[in-house]
Amino acid sequence: MKAYRIAKRKHKDTAFSGFGARQYGGRWNFPKHRAVYLSESIALAQLEILVNLGEEDSLKDYLLYEIDVPDEQILVLADDAYPKGWNSPRASPRTQAIGTDFLIDGDALALAVRSCVVPQEFNLVLNPEHPEAEAVIDGAVEVRFEFDSRLGA
Template sequence: MIVHRVSGNEYKDDLSGGGGLKSEGRWHNRGIPIIYTSESKAVAKKEKQRGPAGKIIPDGFVYVSYEIPDNIEILEITREMLDDIPWDKTPYKGGPTQIIGSDLLAQGEFAVIKVPSVVDDKSYNFIINPNHPDARRITIKDSRTKVE
């Protein structure tokens, strides 16, 4: 499977998840290594823009495409599983998705977790846990395409 993210050119080849150490996200607390990816370049761009209205992505950003081997087990969290919690609300700081995601990353059982996208209600994002041993098998296939 190929998944994508939008990255600054200087971080395009980084598989450490170091961005999660510096800032929080919907599915993790700051201080946890994580790589957020999306099922398509279009959704990755929307995620970077933080919504359909969006903002302009500055020069120097590229699409990074990752290949996740088919035999890596992926935990799937569906929208239906989240029906009883405000998973898609902003601000998300301290919210249920940060708790769920941070706990799953800390447990380290899965290299990849599939979660619903907030910016596209039919799409999913794929969270890569760089601390999982199988994450070493995930490779960057392309990191040269500029975000237009």
């Protein structure tokens, strides 16, 4: 599966380290657990950035990466496994527990989870500590990209 990550240029060297998720946590991980968030399309990756943009943030100086995650290394979260309120504006401890358990188990390279922004599409939670992560991350390609100026900031 082709997947996409948009990261600030200043984080170019650590875009696939999972350190931001480790420091702050995310919808699908508790702090202290590394995770790399990807989207199944460039458009979804853009939307995920836009909904998390702060008032002081700019849409300038972002980079886009394309990465190929082997289908056999993706675990898809079953529809009946989503806890109530999984898509609320703030991350819930229940979704964080699901993702953190996945990261700790290490059975697959990535967990496919529905996007809160577009529930019909998927984001991937990539485990950078998985044995196959380094090879997959090394294959990431930077793609020419900039946000359309009509999107704001």
